Amino acid sequence: MPETRLLPHAPTRRQWIEPGGAITAHRHDDHQIVYAARGVLAVTTAAGTWVAPANRAVWVPAGTEHAHHAHGGLELHLVGLDATDNPLGLDEPAVLTVEPLLRELILAYTRAPDDGDPARVRLRAVLLDRLSASPQQPVHLPSPTAPVLVALCAILRADPGERRTLAALGRQVGASERTLSRLFRADLGMTFPQWRTQLRLYRALVLLAEGAPVTSVAHTCGWSSAGAFIDVFRRAYGHTPGTHRTR
Structure with a gap:
């Protein structure tokens, strides 16, 4: 900083x-x-x-x-x-x-x-x-310290809609799925799916604040449908994305 x-x-x-x-x-x-x-x-x-x-x-x-x-x-x-x-x-x-x-x-x-x-x-x-x-x-959204996780998380930050598996991402950064899974828990205190979901929710909040439509936000952030996005968002924040915008 x-x-x-x-x-x-x-x-x-x-x-x-x-x-x-x-x-x-x-x-x-x-x-x-x-x-x-x-x-x-x-x-x-x-x-x-x-x-x-x-x-x-x-x-x-x-x-x-x-x-x-x-x-x-x-x-x-x-x-x-x-x-x-x-x-x-x-x-x-x-x-x-x-x-x-x-x-x-x-x-x-x-x-x-x-x-x-x-x-x-x-x-x-x-x-x-x-x-x-x-x-x-x-x-x-915790920040990684392990160099291989810094590289992997940078890929996801650049494109939260990235849908490749941890194994596929591991091939790009030069680490096995098993090693990365262990590092996510040890370095970030959560699993890979949990971290990626938090990243997507964070980006969704930003896009909604900037006025992006709910459907567009859902697809940009990697959800397969607006309905799936709305369900995850409601469970995380206690209200729907549409209600969030009015607030």
Whole structure:
């Protein structure tokens, strides 16, 4: 990642980021909740990318080097939390479910001035309480470190619709299917099909944010039909691609 800026305190604010815009690599001494009320947010660290549509937020622990990327116009809401405030006990980034009440709490908290008002203190306490009940979601695309996996994953990133088997891809990068299967589990913590599905879902979110039709997204990302894509998308995000666009 590029040179990292150190921000001692994680800001609490809302801001608009234009499509394709970014907040470059930085870290801070506080925890932070990063939520996109509109658009698709990608938070990238050395360990991979966490992707969050409008019903998800990203938890960024204190000290984590990260960058934000906007897909579609991004209405970003940032909540800084003291390093002692960790209601989920997480020391690694995670994607969290944002149910309607938590969403409204985040919007209200980032809208109000940080002036120490007792009402704001109470709002913060309720926000932390709801945050502690937010389940984690497996919307994480880990980055490989093994050179042969870096090469293979680059092929799939260039074309998520690539349908060759792991054995066929292995012949291109010079590794056996057995070796690659072992490396996917050891280096990325998931199987080859799981990683490829996460990559396809990530790319689908980006394309939908850019206004691509659902059928086009399905075929671009490697699903055999729009129906198959809709089914996988619904199971991953809790709503259909069409509903996602309206959100």
